[in-house]
Amino acid sequence: MNNANLKKLLKGKKVVSVTCNQFGDTGKGKIVHLIASQWAKIIVRGTGGDNAGHTICCNGEEKVFHLLPSAMPYDKEGKINIIGSGVVFYPKACFDEIADLKKAGLSYNNLRIAYNAKLTLPTHPVLDRAKELSKEGRIGTTGKGITPTYVDFVARQGLIINDLFNKDVFVKKLRRHLEEKEYLLKRYDPSDLKKILNHSHLENGIYIGSGDKIFNEEAIIDRYLEYAKELRPMVADTDSFVRKNLKEGGILLEGAQGLLLSIDFGTYPFVTSSDCSIQGLAKGAGISATNIDLSLGIIKGFYATRVGEGALVDELGNKTSDTWCNGGGSREKEEKLYAHASINDSDEFLQGIAIRRKGREFGATTGRPRRVAWLDLPLLRYSLNYASKDVVLTKLDVLNELEVIKICVAYKYHGPKYYYGGEILNSDSILREAVMDDNVLRNCSPIYKEFPGWLCELKGDNFSDLPENLKNIVTFIQKDTGIFPRIISIGADRDETIIL
Numbered sequence: 031m032n033n034a035n036l037k038k039l040l041k042g043k044k045v046v047s048v049t050c051n052q053f054g055d056t057g058k059g060k061i062v063h064l065i066a067s068q069w070a071k072i073i074v075r076g077t078g079g080d081n082a083g084h085t086i087c088c089n090g091e092e093k094v095f096h097l098l099p100s101a102m103p104y105d106k107e108g109k110i111n112i113i114g115s116g117v118v119f120y121p122k123a124c125f126d127e128i129a130d131l132k133k134a135g136l137s138y139n140n141l142r143i144a145y146n147a148k149l150t151l152p153t154h155p156v157l158d159r160a161k162e163l164s165k166e167g168r169i170g171t172t173g174k175g176i177t178p179t180y181v182d183f184v185a186r187q188g189l190i191i192n193d194l195f196n197k198d199v200f201v202k203k204l205r206r207h208l209e210e211k212e213y214l215l216k217r218y219d220p221s222d223l224k225k226i227l228n229h230s231h232l233e234n235g236i237y238i239g240s241g242d243k244i245f246n247e248e249a250i251i252d253r254y255l256e257y258a259k260e261l262r263p264m265v266a267d268t269d270s271f272v273r274k275n276l277k278e279g280g281i282l283l284e285g286a287q288g289l290l291l292s293i294d295f296g297t298y299p300f301v302t303s304s305d306c307s308i309q310g311l312a313k314g315a316g317i318s319a320t321n322i323d324l325s326l327g328i329i330k331g332f333y334a335t336r337v338g339e340g341a342l343v344d345e346l347g348n349k350t351s352d353t354w355c356n357g358g359g360s361r362e363k364e365e366k367l368y369a370h371a372s373i374n375d376s377d378e379f380l381q382g383i384a385i386r387r388k389g390r391e392f393g394a395t396t397g398r399p400r401r402v403a404w405l406d407l408p409l410l411r412y413s414l415n416y417a418s419k420d421v422v423l424t425k426l427d428v429l430n431e432l433e434v435i436k437i438c439v440a441y442k443y444h445g446p447k448y449y450y451g452g453e454i455l456n457s458d459s460i461l462r463e464a465v466m467d468d469n470v471l472r473n474c475s476p477i478y479k480e481f482p483g484w485l486c487e488l489k490g491d492n493f494s495d496l497p498e499n500l501k502n503i504v505t506f507i508q509k510d511t512g513i514f515p516r517i518i519s520i521g522a523d524r525d526e527t528i529i530l
Contacts, residue, residue: 031064031491031524031525031526031527031528031529032491032492032528032529033068035491035492035529035530036064036065036068036069036529037068037069038529039324039516039517039529039530040065040068040069040324042323043069043279043323043324044276044277044278044279044280044281044321044323045276045279045281045282045283045317045321045322045323045324046065046069046070046281046282046283046322046323046324046325046326047282047283047285047308047311047312047322047324047325047326048061048062048065048282048283048284048285048326048328048422049285049288049289049306049307049308049311049325049326049327049328049417050285050287050288050289050306050327050328050329051288051289051290051327051328051329051410051413051414051417051421052288052289052290052328052329052330052334052335052409052410052413053287053288053290053291053334053335053336053337054082054286054287054288054291054306054337055083055288055335055337055391055393055400056288056328056329056330056424056425057085057328057330057422057424057425057519058084058100058284058285058286058328059084059085059086059095059100060085060086060424060519060522060524060527061326061328061422061424061517061519062084062086062099062100062101062282062284063086063100063101063103063524064524064527065282066100066101066104066109066282067101067104067524069280069282070101070109070280070281070282071109071110071275071278071279071280071281072109072110072112072272072275072280072281072282073099073100073101073104073109073110073111073112073282073284074099074111074112074114074268074272074281074282074283074284074315075097075098075099075111075112075113075114075117075284075286075314076114076115076116076117076283076284076285076310076311076312076313076314076315077114077116077117077285077286077287077304077305077306077310077311077314078117078118078176078286078287078302078304078306079097079117079118079119079120079123079150079174079175079176079179080096080097080118080120080123080124080174081096081171081172081174081176081286081287081302082095082096082097082286082287083095083096083393084096084100084284084286086100086103086524092522093134095127096123096127097113097117097119097120097123097124097127098111098113098124098127098128098131098138098141099111099112099113099284100284101282101284102131102136102138102141103136105136105137105138105139105140105141106136106137106139108140109140110140110141110142111138111140111141111142112141112142112143112144112268112271112272112315113141113142113143113144113147113268114144114147114268114269114272114314114315114316115144115146115147115268115269115314115315115316116147116304116310116311116313116314116315117144117147117148117314118147118148118150118175118176118179118180118304119143119147119148119149119150119191120150120154120155120174120175121149121150121254121257121261122231122233122257123174124143124261125257125260138264141264142264142265142266142268142271143191143261143264143265143266143268144191144265144266144267144268144269144316145190145191145192145265145266145267145268146190146191146192146269147190147191148179148180148182148183148188148189148190149179149188149189149190149191149193149194150174150175150176150179151175151179151189151204151207151250151254152227152232152233152237152245152250153175153178153207153208153211153215153245154175154176154178154179154182155173155174155175155178155226155229155231155232156175156211156215156223156226156227156232156244157175157178157211157214157215158171158173158174158175158176158177158178159173159226159229160215160218160222160223160226163218163222171338172393172396173231173396174231176302176303176304177302177303180303180304181303182207187206187207187210189203189204189207191261191265192265194254194255194257194258194261195258195262195265197255200251200254200255201251204247204250204251204254205247208245208247208250211244211245212243212244212245215244220244223244224238227244233253236249236253237249237250237253268315268316269315269316269317270316271316272315272316272317273316273317276317276321281315283308283311283312283315283322284311285306285308285311286304286306287302287304287306288306289306289307289327289413289416289417290409290412290413291306292304292305292306292307292310292416293305294307294310295307295416295466296466297340297341297466297468297471298466298468299468300338300339300340300341300468301340307416307417308322308325308327308416308417308418309416324418324420325417325418325420326418326420326421326422326516326517327413327414327417327418327419327420327421327422328421328422328423328424329405329410329421329422329423329424330405330423330424330425330428331405331423331424331425331426331429331503331504331518332404332405332426332429332435332437332503332507333385333389333402333403333404333405333425333428333429334402334403334404334405334406334409335386335389335391335400335401335402335403336400336401336403337355337393337396337398337400337401338356338398339356340468341468341471341472341474342401342403343403343406343408343438343441343464343471343474343475343476344403344404344406344436344438344476344478345382345401345402345403346378346379346381346382346385346402346403346404347377347378347379347380347381347382347383347402348378348379350379351378351379351382351401351402352401354379354399355398355399355400355401356401359399360397360398360399361387361392361397361399364383364386364387364399365387368380368383371383371384371387372384373385373388373429373431373432374431374432374433374434382401382402383402385402385428385429385432386399386400386402388428388431389425389428403438404435404436404437404438404476404478405437405438405507406438406464406476407437407438407439407440407462407507407510407511408438408439408440408441408461408462408463408464409464410507410511410513411462411463411464411511412463412464412465412466414511414512414513419511419512419513419514420513420514420516421513421514421515421516422515422516422517422518422519423504423515423517423518423519424519425519426488426500426518426519426520427487427488427519427520427521427522427526429483430483430484430485430486430487430488431483431485432483432485433482433483433485434480434481434482434483435480435481435482435483435503436478436479436480436481437478437479437480437481437503437506437507438476438477438478439462439477439478439479439510440460440461440462440476440477441460441461441464441471441474441475441476441477442458442459442460442461442474442475442476442477443455443456443457443458443459443460443461443470443473443474444457444458444473444474444475445457445469445470445472445473445474446473448469448470448473450465450467450470451465455470460477461474479506481499481502481503481506482499483499484496484497484498484499484500485499488500488520488521488526489520490520490528491528492528493515493518493528493530495528496518496520496528504518515530516529516530517529517530518530
């Protein structure tokens with residue numbers, strides 16, 4: 031990596047954001063880690079919760095962060111990591127990660143947590159997982175209680191971290207909360223609820239109630255007040271802190287998930303429950319998107335992945351892949367049943383499996399297989415309506431052995447006549463930009479442009495060092511969509527990076 035090029039890219043910048051222009055899992059953790067190591071003083075998570083999974087690799091050592099910012103390894107250097115006000119905060123998840131930091135000999139002295147971050151209670155994961163038991167309306171969530179926590183906040187009945195430091199307030203709000211959740215959960219089988227409550231994520235059954243009560247109120251109060259004692263030194267008004275440091279700069283905003291999963295801009299209803307665009311990220315950090323000097327949007331080069339339900343027009347293996355990834359497939363099963371799968375397999379389902387295994391495309395939070403697709407330009411064109419055209423291309427090394435690379439350049443709609451946004455779609459309509467309507471996307475097929483692969487290992491510090499076949503693809507996408515590649519990742523390690 032050419033450090034001089036990185037310094038040039040970041041020169042004069044005070045606030046930089048890193049988000050994803052796809053469905054998440056694009057390598058934000060690595061880019062955050064890289065910029066934090068060279069430039070940032072303050073790193074802020076602004077959206078999502080422990081449903082995120084940011085994997086970083088430095089000197090061959092891999093670490094996964096879910097709730098904590100990816101720059102925690104730099105705490106010892108005095109860099110301040112912040113869990114912002116837009117984040118959903120589950121205390122157990124936080125302290126599980128802190129325990130992992132301690133085991134690795136890492137500190138958390140400069141970790142700050144927003145006093146007004148949304149508080150996840152044991153009821154929230156239970157509601158989340160109970161709803162996912164039903165096949166109808168199943169979204170494919172992580173089961174971490176993210177949606178129910180945000181729902182309570184929007185319904186103006188949620189709790190925040192600060193409530194924990196005022197016992198009377200906390201107990202009063204909790205009792206009102208439990209009364210409603212007990213009522214809502216009566217529709218589910220008690221044995222299913224007990225099984226959920228016995229999960230390690232819910233502390234192995236300590237919250238199970240007695241008699242006709244689903245939850246043990248006293249156990250929740252006692253446990254959460256214990257968490258409060260540990261949290262108190264870390265909790266602060268982080269929104270004000272970030273704003274006060276805008277002039278000095280060195281602020282890095284770390285996105286979670288991807289724009290196509292944004293509650294506002296994504297493929298609704300198969301989305302997450304926060305706005306993971308640059309606008310939502312800035313708000314969750316306590317500032318405005320206009321404060322951001324450089325916004326980097328990540329896309330994989332040249333494929334995409336998606337976890338959970340929802341349309342994926344150019345998915346390798348189509349419905350077979352969808353069913354496998356959302357119906358019990360796993361890393362272990364793939365290693366056992368499909369060890370022969372090749373990245374150049376003529377069977378697209380097997381090819382998708384090979385790319386998934388090569389790219390280690392399994393959920394960092396859930397372990398679920400990620401559905402694999404080719405790079406989708408209609409989706410990218412849509413994303414760029416809400417994102418900067420400054421992009422980062424990641425995981426190019428995954429396709430080093432691929433003989434033919436397909437890029438989806440448009441969709442062909444083949445469903446019934448459909449009214450959408452003032453226009454009528456007819457069978458055989460061609461779409462160059464994706465629309466965020468599952469009824470449309472599920473009735474589209476991809477139109478591809480094929481490129482020869484580069485068939486070699488990627489090395490070098492400059493764009494000119496890359497093979498011609500790779501550069502030709504980048505140039506095509508750049509001309510077609512108007513993106514400006516700023517960083518290209520050619521390997522998992524931080525130093526395997528080209529700064530343009």
